[in-house]
Amino acid sequence: MAYAHYQKGEVSIQQxxxxxxxxIAKSHEMYHAFLLLLLELKNFAENRIELRKQKKRPSEEDLNPNMRFVENGFLMQLAGNEALMAYNAKSGSPWTDQPETIKALFNLVAESEMYTEYMTTEAGDYEADKRFVAKLLEKVIAPFENLYSYFEEQSVYWNDEIEFVISMVVKTIKGFAEENGEKEALLPEFKDDEDRDFVERLCRKALVNQKDYMDLIKKFTKNWDFDRVAYLDVVLMQVAIAEIVEFKNIPINVSLNEYIEIAKYYSTNKSGVFINGVLDKISEHLIAEKIINKPGKVNKV
Known part of the structure; x- marks a missing residue:
């Protein structure tokens, strides 16, 4: 958000x-796309089973196929999920015109050691079915390169968000409860109005107070060659300071730990330690100057 704003130059805060x-809306679309992708793989497997049964001379295996994947407890529950079906009815599946992608991905899944082991071991319980799907998504489906090409074609926003969205889908899978049946809730775009207001306010405060926050960062990086500091690290620190200053109910360590993890993920290998050290000093300064007075002790990494 802030990074893109500064890169584009003459762009208004409203824009x-x-x-x-x-x-954020596009990321929520991708979240649903991955859930629907799981169902497409299930449907592909079911259709393949039916086609094999219709052979002129079906084999014993064709007539009595292994149904473990298509009868996976989680996938069957997902197939009836009211929220996902409502989304599909309203927005449509992004995979409708991607039969070759689905076929290639299913073949990749079917050839994986994980799938083979799952299909050849005794059927487990619902929790085991969930664990299998979550692991399959992370280890086999997510690395499939054709997905990245497809997402890139569909939206410029999607490629950078894939790993985060996959983590949200995995969280959803692990959070499903068998007893909730078709009523199981999916993750909303925002938890509530307060969550949306937080995003809007954080964005605006980080941009409006950019100069003040930059001065703070420069003050506490005077022993560094500032021009060599990763630009993304500087932007992350600006947003972190905005959160520390503006949101009185968020403990300092919660804010710092969040941005340290973001830096580790999106920036350089050393960014987490660097940002932690600078924000630690800035937080102590803000407390000493009585600019902030809030709970939370700065953690070291």
Whole structure:
């Protein structure tokens, strides 16, 4: 958000806010796309079983196929999920016109050691079925390169968000409860209005107070060659300071730990330690100057 704003130059804060919310909406679309992709793989497997039964001379295996994957407890529950079906009815599946992608991905899945082991071991319980699907998504489906090409063609926002969205889908899978049946809730775009307001306010405060926050960062990186500091690290620290200053109910360590993890993920290998050290000093300064007075002890990494 802030990074893109500064990179684009002459862009209004309102334009950046609009783009931020559009990006979040696209990520929520991708979240549903991955859930629907799991169902496409299930449907492909079911259709293949039926086609094999219709052979002129079906084999014993064709007539009595291994149904473990298509009868996976989690996938069967997902197939009836009211929220996902409502989304599909309204927005449609992004995989409708991608039969070759689905076929190639299913072949990859079917050839994987994980799938073979699952299909050849005794059927487990619902929790085992969930663990299998979550692991399959992370280890086999997510690395499939054709998906990245497809997502890139569909939206410029999607490729950078894939790993985060997959983590949200895995969280959803692990959170499903068999007793909830078709009523199981999916993750919303925002938890509530307060969550949406937080995003909007954080974005605006980080951009409006950019100069003040930059001065703080420069003050506490005076022993560094500032021009060599990763630009993304600087932007992340600006947003982190905005959160520390503006949101009184969020403990300091919660904010810092969040941005340290983001830096480790999106920036350089050393960014987490660097950002932790600088934000630690800035937080102590803000407390000493009585600019902030809030709970939370700065953690070291």
């Amino acid at each position: 950046t806010e609009n783009e931020l919310f559009h990006s």
